[in-house]
Amino acid sequence: MAKEELNKLREQIDGIDNQILDLLNKRAEIVIGVGKAKESSDGTFYVPSREKAIYERLTAQNAGPFPNDAVVKVFREIISASLNMELPMQVAFLGPQSTFTHMAAMQQFGLSAQLVPLKSIPAVFEEVERGRAHYGVVPVENSTEGVVNHTLDMFSGSDLQVIAEIMLEISHNLLSKTGNIEQISKVVSHPQALAQCRHWFEQNLPDVPLVDVASTAAAAQMAAEDESAAAIASEAAVVQYGLKVVKAKIEDNPNNFTRFLIIGTKTPEKSGNDKTSIMFSIKDEPGILYRMLEPFSKRQINLSKIESRPMKHKAWEYIFFLDLIGHIDDQPISEAVEELRDYCHFLKVLGSYPIARQDKVKGEGNNG
Numbered sequence: 001m002a003k004e005e006l007n008k009l010r011e012q013i014d015g016i017d018n019q020i021l022d023l024l025n026k027r028a029e030i031v032i033g034v035g036k037a038k039e040s041s042d043g044t045f046y047v048p049s050r051e052k053a054i055y056e057r058l059t060a061q062n063a064g065p066f067p068n069d070a071v072v073k074v075f076r077e078i079i080s081a082s083l084n085m086e087l088p089m090q091v092a093f094l095g096p097q098s099t100f101t102h103m104a105a106m107q108q109f110g111l112s113a114q115l116v117p118l119k120s121i122p123a124v125f126e127e128v129e130r131g132r133a134h135y136g137v138v139p140v141e142n143s144t145e146g147v148v149n150h151t152l153d154m155f156s157g158s159d160l161q162v163i164a165e166i167m168l169e170i171s172h173n174l175l176s177k178t179g180n181i182e183q184i185s186k187v188v189s190h191p192q193a194l195a196q197c198r199h200w201f202e203q204n205l206p207d208v209p210l211v212d213v214a215s216t217a218a219a220a221q222m223a224a225e226d227e228s229a230a231a232i233a234s235e236a237a238v239v240q241y242g243l244k245v246v247k248a249k250i251e252d253n254p255n256n257f258t259r260f261l262i263i264g265t266k267t268p269e270k271s272g273n274d275k276t277s278i279m280f281s282i283k284d285e286p287g288i289l290y291r292m293l294e295p296f297s298k299r300q301i302n303l304s305k306i307e308s309r310p311m312k313h314k315a316w317e318y319i320f321f322l323d324l325i326g327h328i329d330d331q332p333i334s335e336a337v338e339e340l341r342d343y344c345h346f347l348k349v350l351g352s353y354p355i356a357r358q359d360k361v362k363g364e365g366n367n368g
């Protein structure tokens with residue numbers, strides 16, 4: 001291509017960039033107005049349902065060739081910066097840095113939010129309860145390995161609400177200092193990540209011991225310090241810890257999703273496509289398991305998950321966790337929940353929140 005022609009095209013790009021910048025500033029002025037309006041109303045600045053509606057509208061009307069996943073990424077950062085102008089956001093997450101929960105938090109809140117890594121799930125809950133962080137991000141379940149018990153257990157003693165969910169498709173990487181599979185004498189990772197790749201190790205490294213460590217990031221750190229150790233960790237860990245990829249995509253199930261919850265203090269308003277999470281313990285009566293689902297089936301309410309956990313202080317009694325499609329402000333949902341309450345020792349609504357988009361992110365395991 002002739003140099004002149006290239007210069008002309010670049011001039012056109014400059015012109016468009018100037019227009020984009022003008023529009024961003026016009027948008028920012030409106031956002032400042034929105035921020036002021038919110039200050040004088042209920043003070044809820046972060047609105048996940050509005051953000052989701054923006055992504056859905058733009059990706060549906062995008063005629064290309066700019067790719068739809070890039071539309072989401074660009075607007076993620078525009079919205080993140082906008083929200084930060086309204087109120088600088090502190091978001092606690094189950095750390096350390098470069099773990100999968102970190103990626104989920106970045107994906108949801110963008111790069112303008114202040115993301116604070118904490119050592120445990122209870123610490124994330126506490127940070128939000130004490131008002132030191134506006135929101136918290138914790139893993140709750142993986143499509144291969146099931147629920148993260150620590151997170152479900154925390155809701156028993158906490159008044160925090162689920163205000164949004166994040167669903168991410170996860171791909172695991174085997175990483176080491178040398179990148180040489182022959183030099184590996186042990187593999188370290190978070191137990192969930194190891195479990196999600198068990199079959200791959202049976203087939204490819206059957207004699208190498210698999211060792212549990214606290215997080216995939218801790219595993220990457222160990223691999224960086226010991227050439228004979230390999231870690232299952234995120235792509236972000238390659239750069240952060242100076243590692244090489246021995247093998248990418250080693251997860252047994254290519255449809256490997258992890259679901260995260262965003263916890264906060266107020267239930268968001270209806271988005272029109274919501275999920276409600278409740279927890280309860282039922283009275284010990286004949287036929288109760290059957291009857292507890294009746295309030296939902298007779299109103300044709302779709303249940304997307306049911307989980308049970310042993311009660312900590314009572315042997316053989318259980319707490320149930322139920323996810324239903326709909327918002328607690330929808331009359332059939334609130335009626336069904338009230339009817340169920342009659343069969344329960346206790347029942348708590350954990351929150352109603354927009355159903356997540358399913359995003360693909362190359363990452364790691366369940367603890368984040």
Ligand SMILES: O=C(O)C(=O)C[C@]1(C(=O)O)C=C[C@@H](O)C=C1
Binds near residue numbers: 031045051054
């Ligand atoms: O619409 C709002 O409520 C806004 O505050 C604006 C905006 C945006 O930038 O579009 C920013 C933050 C909210 O979480 C949602 C949307």
